[in-house]
Structure formats: C-alpha cells, structure tokens
Amino acid sequence: MESLEDEIKNLIKVWITVMICLTYCYLISRNIPKGIFRFISILPIIPIFIILPLYLSWVQFAGTIGFFITWLANFKLILFSFNHGPLSSPSISFQHFISIACFPINFKQTPSTQTDNPSSQNPQSYYLMYALKGLILVLIVHAYNYKQYLHPNFVILLYCMHIYLQLELMLIVIAESVQFFLGLELEPQFNQPFLSTSLQDFWGKRWNLMVTGILRPTVYQPVQSIFMRIVGKRCAKLIALLATFVVSGLMHELIVYYLGRVWPTWEISYFFVLHGVALAVEIELKRCFRGKCDLPQLVSGPLTAGFVLVTGSWLFFPQFLRCGADVRAIREYAIIWESIMGLVKKCWDTFLGH
Structure with a gap:
C-alpha cells in the first residue's frame, strides 16, 4: 500500500492525464463530424481511461477514478462521438466540457423554481440534513472498529448505508462546487432511495440517477432499437432492460477489480442480472394486472428494501469483502x-x- 503522499502524487498524475485526454477530445474531436470518424478519433482515449485506476492503490481513489473516468467519462465520450449526451451541446464551453466529462453531473434541462430547489427554499434545513448524514457516515466508519462484536447481517446493513451516504455526500459536494464556481444548476443524483416502493421506482427514479441517465442512451435505447425490428416493441424493451443490467454488472465488476486487483467471481454480475430479471417480471405483472393488484406503500416499501438488502448480502457484498476492500x-x-x-x-x- 502506497503512503498517502505517494498516492496523492499518483492521483495528480492521473488527473493531469485525464485533463490532457479531455482537452484533445474537446479541441480536436469536436472539429470532426459526428459519427464513426469522430468515434475512431476518440477510441484511443477509452483504454487509457480504463488503465488509469490501476496506477492508484488506495480504495478511495481507485474506486472514485474508476467510477468517474472509466465508467461515466468513457460512456459520455461514446455518446459525444455520435453527437448525443451532455457533452454534445454546440455552445458548451471548455470548462463545462471538462466538468461534465470528469464528474457525475448533468445540467437541468429546464430551470427550476425556488420551490423545486430545497437549498434555496430552506438552506438551513438543507445543509443541516447533509451535516447529519455526514455525522452518520462518521459513526458508521467508527462502528467498523467493533464489527467483530456485531451480527454479520447488521454489518452488511452498515455497508449498504455507507455506500449510499458516501456516494450522496460526495456527489452533493461536487454538485455544489460546480454550481458555485460555474454558476450552473445541476440535476440531483439521488432521490431518497429508501422510500422506493418497487424495483422500477428504485432503479429508475431514485438510485444513482447519473448512472441511470448514462446507461439509458448508451445501452438501453440502442439495444431496444435493434431488437424492435426482430422481436417487436414489447420483447425488445425487456431485452434492452436485461442488457442494461448486464452492462451495469460488468462495470461494477471492473470497479471492484480496481479495489482488490483480484479476478472477479461474477457474483456482482449475478446480482444485477437477478435484479434485471426481477424488474422485467415486475413490469410484466404491472402490465397484466393494470394496477388492479398494487400493494399499499407500507407493504411494497419494505418488500423492495428487503429484496435489495437480501440479494446484496447474498451476491453483491461477498466479492467486495473477499478482496479486503473494506x-x-x-x-x-x-x-x-x-x-x-x-x-x-x-x-x-x-x-x-x-
């Protein structure tokens, strides 16, 4: 394990490389017409972004760079190649291009009113809420020192809360910083996932909306378009849904590899495939019953949370724990x-x- 000083030096080198690559994409590739030729010009950047996290040995830094650059930035650049996605605005400035490419942020399509923005409506409560979440995260990290005395299932619950709180706090800090320095209003990244009433609600509307927003145009829509001509609209949607979860699983496998440098056992992929199948079944049941058998929220909420937690402790976390990342x-x-x-x-x- 590298010292903190050496790891920060490596991190600086990684970010310098990222800046150079993205500057190339902005200055050169934007002058190439959209389509296959722009994609070919950007193609060398993709493996560079895949390799970069391997230069970092710390879990916090390798995981973050893997998520920000290897996953999101690469997918955004692929969309940019064909003039889609958040990088394709003809009026986008260099600093906006770099910010959107590097970080899990996206602009609001329509300006929000004051009532839509909780930080403007009640700033004290808004920042107090995030301060409280930060305190809870600190307490969770401290609790790990005593995990040998805790029930394994409770430790898994702590890991779930840890992932959610760390992601949300990290993303809100990035969003607030970009809004402060660039004066841009950004879309929220989480929407109270603990209030989900179904898998469709959890994955589509509440959990890590940046990932949902990038997988939809890069995986779901192209797969749906291809299979619609072969199997029809209904089956094409289900195939596209499963393909999206498969790609998400593979990207998570790659990030976990960055954390532990251990060859995957594919349990994380099985987790996402299982959730893709369960979500497809849920959608079909809703279509068949047309809302006639909807469960009350007091029942559907705990069922959804329970399914996520149980399958996560069964398939998602074991591989993560075996590599010693925790x-x-x-x-x-x-x-x-x-x-x-x-x-x-x-x-x-x-x-x-x-």
Whole structure:
C-alpha cells in the first residue's frame, strides 16, 4: 500500500492525464463530424481511461477514478462521438466540457423554481440534513472498529448505508462546487432511495440517477432499437432492460477489480442480472394486472428494501469483502484522519507561535 503522499502524487498524475485526454477530445474531436470518424478519433482515449485506476492503490481513489473516468467519462465520450449526451451541446464551453466529462453531473434541462430547489427554499434545513448524514457516515466508519462484536447481517446493513451516504455526500459536494464556481444548476443524483416502493421506482427514479441517465442512451435505447425490428416493441424493451443490467454488472465488476486487483467471481454480475430479471417480471405483472393488484406503500416499501438488502448480502457484498476492500478502506480513513489532524495541529501551532 502506497503512503498517502505517494498516492496523492499518483492521483495528480492521473488527473493531469485525464485533463490532457479531455482537452484533445474537446479541441480536436469536436472539429470532426459526428459519427464513426469522430468515434475512431476518440477510441484511443477509452483504454487509457480504463488503465488509469490501476496506477492508484488506495480504495478511495481507485474506486472514485474508476467510477468517474472509466465508467461515466468513457460512456459520455461514446455518446459525444455520435453527437448525443451532455457533452454534445454546440455552445458548451471548455470548462463545462471538462466538468461534465470528469464528474457525475448533468445540467437541468429546464430551470427550476425556488420551490423545486430545497437549498434555496430552506438552506438551513438543507445543509443541516447533509451535516447529519455526514455525522452518520462518521459513526458508521467508527462502528467498523467493533464489527467483530456485531451480527454479520447488521454489518452488511452498515455497508449498504455507507455506500449510499458516501456516494450522496460526495456527489452533493461536487454538485455544489460546480454550481458555485460555474454558476450552473445541476440535476440531483439521488432521490431518497429508501422510500422506493418497487424495483422500477428504485432503479429508475431514485438510485444513482447519473448512472441511470448514462446507461439509458448508451445501452438501453440502442439495444431496444435493434431488437424492435426482430422481436417487436414489447420483447425488445425487456431485452434492452436485461442488457442494461448486464452492462451495469460488468462495470461494477471492473470497479471492484480496481479495489482488490483480484479476478472477479461474477457474483456482482449475478446480482444485477437477478435484479434485471426481477424488474422485467415486475413490469410484466404491472402490465397484466393494470394496477388492479398494487400493494399499499407500507407493504411494497419494505418488500423492495428487503429484496435489495437480501440479494446484496447474498451476491453483491461477498466479492467486495473477499478482496479486503473494506479493511483497506478503514485503514485509509484512519490515515487520512491522522493527516488532517496533524495538519490542523501544525497550523494551530504556527498560529500560536506568531
């Protein structure tokens, strides 16, 4: 495991490489007509973005770069090749191009009113809520020190909460920073997934909406368009749905490989395939019964959460835990915290010295 100083140096080198690649895409590829020739010009960037996380050994940094660059940036560049997606606006500036390509953000298509934006409507409650979520995340990380005394299922629940809170806090910090520096209003990335009443609600409208938004035009819509001519609209939608979950599973496998550098056992892919099949069944049942047998929210909500948690503890987390990513992440948190406290103490001593 690299020291924090060495890892930060590697991280800087990775980001410099990303900036150079994206500058190339903006300055050169935008002058090439959309279609296959623009795609060919961008194609060398894709394997570079796949390799970059391998230069990082820390779980926090390798996972983040894998998600931001290898997955989202590559998919956005593929869309850009054919003049689709958030990078394809003819009036997009260089800084907007870089920001959207690097980070899991997207512009709002229509400006929101004050009532639509909770931070404008009640800023104190809005920031207090995220401060509370940050405190809960700190308590969860601290609880890992005692996980040998906790029930394994409770530890899995902590991991689920950890993933959700860390992703949401990280994305909201990025969104607020981009909004502050660039003056842009961004789409929310989560929509209270714990209130989901069905798998369709969870995956389509509440959980990690940036991923949903990038998989729809890159996987779902092209697959649906291809198979619609062969099997008809109804079957094509189901095939496209399953293909989307398969691709999502493979991308998660790649990110977990970055974390542990261990060859995948494909359990994570099975998790997403299972959810794709379950979601397809749910959609077909809804179509057959046409809302006549809808469960009340007090029943459907716990059933949805239970299905996600049970299948996650069965298929998603074991591979993650076997590669030791959780143990290394906890060690990294401790090192980062000690470094921050040391820096604060140094600054404080310097202040008192003056």
